[in-house]
Amino acid sequence: MSRIQTTFEQLKAQGRKALIPYVTAGFPFADITPALMHGMVEAGADVIELGVPFSDPMADGPVIQKAGEKALGLGIGMVQVLDHVREFRKRNTTTPVVLMGYANPVERYDQKHGTGAFVRDASAAGVDGVLIVDYPPEECEAFAASLREHGMDLIFLLAPTSTDERMAQVARVASGYVYYVSLKGVTGSGALDTAAVEQMLPRIRKHVDIPVGVGFGIRDAATAQAIGKVADAVVIGSRIIQLIEDQEHAKVVPLTVDFLRGVRKALDA
């Protein structure tokens, strides 16, 4: 059983919802990520999504794009991201880590280090799942097979525009959890329509029998709480990035921990 599966089963047994924070690796300081990950776990995170910076993040809003640009400027590439995970695993062997990013840095890693190198190295570093924003199910069969071989999960997005047919197609290849993008738009945009999310989830669950997380637009404890009532997990990204983007080094971890503690409390209430 994968770490992601184990985590969700434990939460289910406890009647709790998963809190999944997202942070761009190497942001806002190149060396801060492992400490930030530990802090997030301490604050109640169940799964950590670690963003792999990419120069052309088409599905992300300006907040995450800027974070990516900063991390790239600090020299963060796939090699460094895997180092962060390896470092994190020295003291934590239970919290699942999911890499979230775009296809090109993954493919380039294989071009440079040999076919299959990314999955092998990510698995060895302690990565549990991968979400490649621009890999739809029909373009990543070989990649999916290779991940399965290493016991890693392939996480997919679903959107308000996803048809039933599409949900079924995603369900056939997805594992770990699926991530419902709660609004039309890029990360960090707009306000969340909780009622619309509530209506959508039963439709998704007709096709998908793994946990469903909801993200894009969750900004505070209150929205997290509302979404937690209907979804299995809440994903928070842009809000955390905004919180730490202009902070001095020493404040990044405490601020994130404080914020996530509030969300955790609301989610468990």
Added chain:
Amino acid sequence: MSSYQQPDASGHFGPYGGSFVSETLTHAILELREAYARYQHDPAFLAEFHYELKHFVGRPSPVYHAARTSREMGGAQIYLKREDLNHTGAHKINNVIGQAMLAKRMGKPRVIAETGAGQHGVATATICARYGLECVVYMGSEDVKRQSPNVYRMKLLGASVVPVESGSKTLKDALNEAMRDWVANVDNTFYIIGTVAGPHPYPMMVRDFQSVIGKECLEQMPPMLAEQKVLGQQPDVVIACVGGGSNAMGIFHPYIPYEKTRLIGVEAAGEGLETGKHSASLQKGSAGVLHGNRTFILQDDNGQITETHSISAGLDYPGVGPEHAWLQEVGRAEYVGITDKEALEAFHYLCRTEGIIPALESSHAVAYAMKLAKTMHPDQSILVNLSGRGDKDIGTVADLSGEDFYDRPSMRGLSVKGAAGDTKP
């Protein structure tokens, strides 16, 4: 190549092409695929398309024998396919009409587009004005500076122009921004992509609409060649500039089965292919995934897209249409580079020798044709796609030449990529 059938049903040209988009865009892409499949061969749709091309664009565009240039080069006869004579001044209008007709049929009242040199933006704004569609054009802020006449034209035509400040502030960033707009507004918005890139069906659809260029040439060339007593029915070589590669695909595609005709794409070698300051994705790039398709891209060891350089905003793009990557791989087309300096020389040469002011993009193709002609015989022929006219570029050229000109960006206190001080003309 007589049985050339590309792409396959899922939009792949060999290992290239495909549809690498976020789930948030999948629905829009599938909807478009369905609509294009429905109208692609629909006689009423095609009749309207050709009516528009004839009466609004002014097609067929002529093929012109550049007699003086040919004589001075002392080699092959050079012919120019005059896409610069199209309404709005470039080949871009052909494709835009087709896509805007689809937008109307799909009931999408709002159109978005991205543009580099501004020709695609102007064409899109033009069609939106004609069809009564709302139009938003994304343009890198660097290109907004370089191409201010086109920015103003778009505004006159009723479009909103949104300068994009992210990344390198050029075409690729405008493309990212347009994709984001599309994700947020999929219900009422049609995204008119201006080149043979992006997720399937764009590379195929844009090629199909642009193929009118090559189809006309197939008919126009035999009598022209006969008149000049040049050998053969069709040209020995067809040359076009390649940024994303839509004008090149448009003229190449109908010629693919004519194996005696060499197809040569000219990429922007910028300050030189070895300097790292160029936009030559096919010659200096490698396979990767960008903007919804797998193709050749300029990237670093970490898979990050690298900054490009060209004197010409329209060629300043780190990727290329996937079908070009495929044509290069199977050896049906060759890809070469022309530097900023060579393109500029060809620009001035064509102005003075033929009375034609070519776009800086097209000047790359002309420059290579002039080089190649010298190695060929007078009874051989080269057909160059003169994809657009150079009115939009005269500010840039004036800056490079140190000429006084009221619209020089430098006179507006702007520093422009590719201009004097940046490159040595």
